[in-house]
Amino acid sequence: MTNTANTTTTPSGQPLGISHKPSRTEAMFDAFKAENKPAFIGYLPYGFPNPDVSLDALRTMVEHGVDAVEIGLPYSDPVMDGPVIQAASQIALNNGESIHGVFKAVETVANAGGVPLIMSYWNLIYHYGVECFARDFENAGGAGLITPDLIPDEAGEWIEASDRHGLDRIFLVSPDSADERLEVVSRNARGFVYAAARMGVTGERASIDASPETLVARTRKAGAKNVCVGIGVSTPEQGAKVGAYADGVIVGSALVHTLLNDDDRTAKEPAAGLKDLAAKAESLAEGIHNAR
Amino acid sequence: MSVLDELVAGALEDQRTRESIVSLEDVRKAALAAPAPIDAKRWLKRADGIPVIAEIKRASPSKGHLSDIPDPAALAREYEAGGASAISVLTEGRRFLGSLDDLDKVRAAVHIPVLRKDFIVTDYQIFEARAHGADLVLLIVAALDDEKLKHLLDLAHELNMTALVETHTREEIERAIAAGAKVIGINARNLKDLKVDVNKYNELAANLPDDVIRVAESGVFGAVEVEDYGRAGADAVLVGEGVATAADHELAVERLVKAGARVKASETTPLSEHQGPYWGQFGGRYVPEALITALDELERVYDEAKADPEFHKEFMTLQQRYVGRPSPLTEAPRFAELVKAKTGLDARIFLKREDLNHTGAHKINNALGQALLVKRMGKTRVIAETGAGQHGVATATVCAMLGLKCRIYMGQIDARRQALNVARMRMLGAEVVEVTLGDRILKDAINEALRDWVTNVKDTHYLLGTVAGPHPFPAMVRDFQKIIGEEAKEQLRDWYGIDHPDAICACVGGGSNAIGVMNAFLDDERVNLYGYEAGGNGPESGKHAIRFAPGTGQLGMFQGAKSYLLETDEGQTLDTYSISAGLDYASVGPEHAWLKDIGRVNYSWATDEEAMNAFRDLSQTEGIIPAIESSHAVAGAYKAAADLKAKGYDKAVMIINISGRGDKDMATAGKWFGYLTDEQAAALDVTGAHGNNVA
Numbered sequence: 009m010t011n012t013a014n015t016t017t018t019p020s021g022q023p024l025g026i027s028h029k030p031s032r033t034e035a036m037f038d039a040f041k042a043e044n045k046p047a048f049i050g051y052l053p054y055g056f057p058n059p060d061v062s063l064d065a066l067r068t069m070v071e072h073g074v075d076a077v078e079i080g081l082p083y084s085d086p087v088m089d090g091p092v093i094q095a096a097s098q099i100a101l102n103n104g105e106s107i108h109g110v111f112k113a114v115e116t117v118a119n120a121g122g123v124p125l126i127m128s129y130w131n132l133i134y135h136y137g138v139e140c141f142a143r144d145f146e147n148a149g150g151a152g153l154i155t156p157d158l159i160p161d162e163a164g165e166w167i168e169a170s171d172r173h174g175l176d177r178i179f180l181v182s183p184d185s186a187d188e189r190l191e192v193v194s195r196n197a198r199g200f201v202y203a204a205a206r207m208g209v210t211g212e213r214a215s216i217d218a219s220p221e222t223l224v225a226r227t228r229k230a231g232a233k234n235v236c237v238g239i240g241v242s243t244p245e246q247g248a249k250v251g252a253y254a255d256g257v258i259v260g261s262a263l264v265h266t267l268l269n270d271d272d273r274t275a276k277e278p279a280a281g282l283k284d285l286a287a288k289a290e291s292l293a294e295g296i297h298n299a300r
Numbered sequence: 301m302s303v304l305d306e307l308v309a310g311a312l313e314d315q316r317t318r319e320s321i322v323s324l325e326d327v328r329k330a331a332l333a334a335p336a337p338i339d340a341k342r343w344l345k346r347a348d349g350i351p352v353i354a355e356i357k358r359a360s361p362s363k364g365h366l367s368d369i370p371d372p373a374a375l376a377r378e379y380e381a382g383g384a385s386a387i388s389v390l391t392e393g394r395r396f397l398g399s400l401d402d403l404d405k406v407r408a409a410v411h412i413p414v415l416r417k418d419f420i421v422t423d424y425q426i427f428e429a430r431a432h433g434a435d436l437v438l439l440i441v442a443a444l445d446d447e448k449l450k451h452l453l454d455l456a457h458e459l460n461m462t463a464l465v466e467t468h469t470r471e472e473i474e475r476a477i478a479a480g481a482k483v484i485g486i487n488a489r490n491l492k493d494l495k496v497d498v499n500k501y502n503e504l505a506a507n508l509p510d511d512v513i514r515v516a517e518s519g520v521f522g523a524v525e526v527e528d529y530g531r532a533g534a535d536a537v538l539v540g541e542g543v544a545t546a547a548d549h550e551l552a553v554e555r556l557v558k559a560g561a562r563v564k565a566s567e568t569t570p571l572s573e574h575q576g577p578y579w580g581q582f583g584g585r586y587v588p589e590a591l592i593t594a595l596d597e598l599e600r601v602y603d604e605a606k607a608d609p610e611f612h613k614e615f616m617t618l619q620q621r622y623v624g625r626p627s628p629l630t631e632a633p634r635f636a637e638l639v640k641a642k643t644g645l646d647a648r649i650f651l652k653r654e655d656l657n658h659t660g661a662h663k664i665n666n667a668l669g670q671a672l673l674v675k676r677m678g679k680t681r682v683i684a685e686t687g688a689g690q691h692g693v694a695t696a697t698v699c700a701m702l703g704l705k706c707r708i709y710m711g712q713i714d715a716r717r718q719a720l721n722v723a724r725m726r727m728l729g730a731e732v733v734e735v736t737l738g739d740r741i742l743k744d745a746i747n748e749a750l751r752d753w754v755t756n757v758k759d760t761h762y763l764l765g766t767v768a769g770p771h772p773f774p775a776m777v778r779d780f781q782k783i784i785g786e787e788a789k790e791q792l793r794d795w796y797g798i799d800h801p802d803a804i805c806a807c808v809g810g811g812s813n814a815i816g817v818m819n820a821f822l823d824d825e826r827v828n829l830y831g832y833e834a835g836g837n838g839p840e841s842g843k844h845a846i847r848f849a850p851g852t853g854q855l856g857m858f859q860g861a862k863s864y865l866l867e868t869d870e871g872q873t874l875d876t877y878s879i880s881a882g883l884d885y886a887s888v889g890p891e892h893a894w895l896k897d898i899g900r901v902n903y904s905w906a907t908d909e910e911a912m913n914a915f916r917d918l919s920q921t922e923g924i925i926p927a928i929e930s931s932h933a934v935a936g937a938y939k940a941a942a943d944l945k946a947k948g949y950d951k952a953v954m955i956i957n958i959s960g961r962g963d964k965d966m967a968t969a970g971k972w973f974g975y976l977t978d979e980q981a982a983a984l985d986v987t988g989a990h991g992n993n994v995a
Contacts, residue, residue: 028545182590
């Protein structure tokens with residue numbers, strides 16, 4: 009009953025008010041829009057294959073064309089993730105991943121010039137302490153949090169904490185979300201809305217159907233300023249196709265895959281993995297940035 | 301001079317300046333001539349929400365400049381549109397940068413009560429407030445002596461206004477009540493960290509007369525504080541900065557109003573009719589947005605079905621003719637003797653025989669109800685998870701009967717320890733998918749089922765087997781299972797002439813059989829309710845599935861709901877252990893979490909050993925072989941009897957819910973008690989049919 013949010017205070021000892029710091033993610037989209045280009049958002053779980061190499065991997069992504077990095081927090085029960093990200097998360101957990109280390113990953117991305125986002129299942133943030141997380145994330149230079157299993161209706165504490173710390177709130181929408189749901193999400197989101205390209209969990213797909221384009225249009229109509237598309241985008245061609253209409257293209261499993269061996273269960277030797285990651289990021293960036 | 305003294309002195313000086321232009325008599329006349337005020341008390345307390353007083357606030361001495369607010373009327377209209385119950389207008393000009401002009405503009409803009417917030421110490425200021433259309437005035441106890449306070453309060457009441465009387469200490473609250481205050485502002489911030497301190501609130505607000513409206517006045521910023529104050533018992537909240545500085549004022553107020561409504565809805569009584577989505581702080585929908593449309597549809601179709609007599613008729617006909625309900629309530633006198641020998645309690649013990657249902661457990665009640673809903677929704681495919689196999693078998697059974705396509709997810713470890721149930725489900729035409737990811741037990745089967753559902757939600761229904769998961773599952777599954785307790789209550793009266801039991805015992809994994817047998821008795825305080833979790837090797841061993849004992853479960857979100865959860869200090873789900881696959885789950889239904897917090901149900905646990913001893917006791921005294929899950933309730937009966945004895949009962953009537961039959965567990969039991977020869981046990985090993993949990 010005492011997990012009240014305002015643990016952080018101003019220098020004069022007053023609780024923090026609403027931060028009116030501009031959204032870093034929105035600033036990024038504004039810059040891309042000025043050039044009529046979509047942004048490239050890449051996902052990688054923190055701690056995969058181990059905490060140190062994951063920092064190198066995150067830096068590699070930014071250095072090879074990823075504009076914003078979705079740093080995943082490995083979770084024991086990731087219901088929105090397919091086999092590749094499940095395997096990567098499990099490897100990270102087995103290798104001693106801890107949420108306390110993720111802020112170093114945030115700094116790494118920020119220092120490399122990328123926009124640092126975190127993607128996390130809600131229980132991890134709740135358990136860390138929502139306000140503590142917001143404070144530490146802001147201090148590390150974080151821009152926003154993607155919450156795959158937190159809908160705006162349940163997000164009171166996070167909305168309050170993110171308002172106080174000027175962080176973006178990225179909620180998801182999916183192709184069968186009703187218009188009314190798109191409005192709820194768009195009204196409460198800050199930064200961008202994450203549109204799932206199809207019904208289902210993360211993972212690579214051979215083809216992308218037409219539904220994301222409709223969803224992006226519907227979500228914009230519902231009031232969202234920026235809409236990015238993810239889940240199932242894995243090739244430069246798909247990236248180019250989606251980038252033609254979305255404000256950003258999100259790629260996850262295809263990047264994570266480059267760090268896994270052929271068995272899809274074990275991590276590749278780091279140097280080889282990072283080389284493959286760099287190449288994959290570069291080709292995706294090429295496809296996405298030249299989408300229009 | 302304190303800050304307050306300074307503010308009062310300034311306000312007084314400014315008032316005198318105004319009085320030199322408009323006399324007291326003129327302002328009094330204007331007050332009496334003004335349109336009648338709104339009775340704000342009616343707006344500040346309601347059964348279904350926590351009214352929000354939203355403040356027009358430009359600055360404060362402690363935080364300095366907050367917001368320009370060039371158009372207070374527009375802001376007030378936004379607050380009103382967001383659902384505010386009253387608008388507070390600061391009219392102090394020196395430090396808060398407000399004015400009577402703001403008050404005029406706001407009054408003209410909204411139809412809800414308006415509060416003049418100022419440092420009011422004179423009659424003039426009260427008349428002035430009324431003359432400018434205020435319905436409420438603020439009186440600060442710390443700035444007034446008793447006589448003055450009473451005088452100003454009386455004056456406000458004479459003018460049919462409401463006074464919000466601001467207090468900071470228990471002593472000030474006493475003074476406010478003595479003066480006749482009807483609406484009291486309570487400040488319960490902890491001065492060290494400035495957090496809302498719920499304990500301090502409770503201390504301050506204790507023993508207030510019922511007709512006094514309690515307004516939480518300080519530190520309210522967002523949904524978190526509204527929820528904290530609301531749960532502590534505040535009737536209304538006043539919020540300034542949190543709404544005045546928000547990017548979207550209307551949305552900011554709307555969020556607070558919703559948070560308040562959620563608190564009120566989560567605490568409704570009678571307990572037995574509580575419909576969720578929140579039980580106290582538990583429950584909700586912590587799921588991907590992709591499932592919300594399906595959950596909304598399920599909720600809608602279920603609500604329609606509930607109101608449709610045809611649905612009830614079909615459900616009850618199948619319960620009778622297919623499932624074999626009512627299940628008997630069997631007296632267990634020889635087992636009662638054992639209990640008496642052990643505890644000294646002279647108990648009459650009755651067993652609710654869910655083991656006699658078709659498929660051998662209570663799970664069929666829910667599977668049948670949901671399968672009928674699947675038909676109503678026009679979906680064609682059903683998926684389900686199973687631990688011990690009972691829910692999987694029940695689901696496969698009703699799908700076979702209704703011609704629905706069925707896929708059951710089962711963790712690989714569970715599929716091995718309950719191999720015969722795997723064969724049973726396949727015999728019934730279901731596809732059984734062994735889950736090889738994660739820990740390969742029940743929770744992993746649920747994860748995989750959720751992934752399937754997210755992907756195929758259009759034509760697929762997830763037939764969840766327990767009172768956990770996202771809304772509406774906990775309430776809906778409870779409704780399909782509550783027949784257990786309703787029958788037991790009736791049978792106890794009709795068959796045995798007993799008005800009510802003194803105690804009910806049930807095992808608690810997710811909690812569906814326990815809620816099912818307890819629901820009919822939740823509002824009958826004479827009935828002691830006992831729930832028993834899977835103790836495994838005991839709470840200190842780390843090998844158990846106890847969520848409620850101190851040092852075990854923590855608050856968390858798991859598989860769709862907020863509840864108690866076994867997790868690491870990183871928030872990762874812990875491995876659980878129990879000899880019973882059906883109780884081997886890291887979390888527990890949200891209604892149970894609430895019943896634990898409000899103290900309605902006594903939760904404890906039975907270890908593997910206690911459960912297995914009870915398994916044998918009941919088998920050999922009554923000729924009834926319970927499931928290992930149910931054996932935890934039987935073991936619990938000894939503990940409940942001891943507790944009743946300690947509470948002063950000499951005689952007692954107890955009901956134990958036998959949620960399922962133990963045939964499926966004979967391999968485990970045979971091995972546990974050494975009833976099998978080495979060759980026989982080895983033969984079971986080869987087929988994989990024994991419980992691999994036996995130490």
